[in-house]
Amino acid sequence: MNRHRAIVNQADLGWVEAPATGAFRFRRKQLGAAAGARMLGASLYEVPPGASAFPRHFHSANEEAIYILDGAGTLTLGDAQFAVGRGDFIALPAGAAHAHRLANTADAPLVYLCLSTMIEPEVSLLRGFGKSRRDGRVGAGRRQDAPHLRGSFPHRREGRLLRRRTRRLTC
Secondary structure: OOOOOOOOOHHHOOOEEOOOEOOEOOEEEEHHHHHOOOOEEEEEEEEOOOOEOOOOEEEOOOOEEEEEEEOEEEEEEOOEEEEEEOOOEEEEOOOHHHOEEEEOOOOOOEEEEEEEEOOOOOOEEEOOOOEEOOOOOOOOOOHHHOOOOOOOOOOOOHHHHHHHHHHHHOO
């Protein structure tokens, strides 16, 4: 039986690894993009022990959700920290009050499904660093920590720039 192009199996997709630098390391499979989703992002993430996929941040337009498939970690949400593990579902609405960072604090890989709306334009802010992600740059003193977040965007038009970043910083 043939499969419809809107049906993908994660086993058929290869992992894409972010450059390993400092505390930010991950690999992911972009399920939503592979299935042709336009307004919903969905990615499978694997984060090694002691790492996070992204620094603490929040989104101005997009809502995210994380479902932990395997492993354990610490979620920084607002100013508090919470232990999370297999079976936990995390809702992350847009806005500064929901600034978040998920860190793998266990000895095994942290595997999770990240879902997000894909509203454009999107501006993501790195919470606590005073840096806007709107222009594709993290800012002085942080670039070496998160090279997979900064981009050399070939398109100078703001609409394209924001669209490219939305796909980088959301699921």
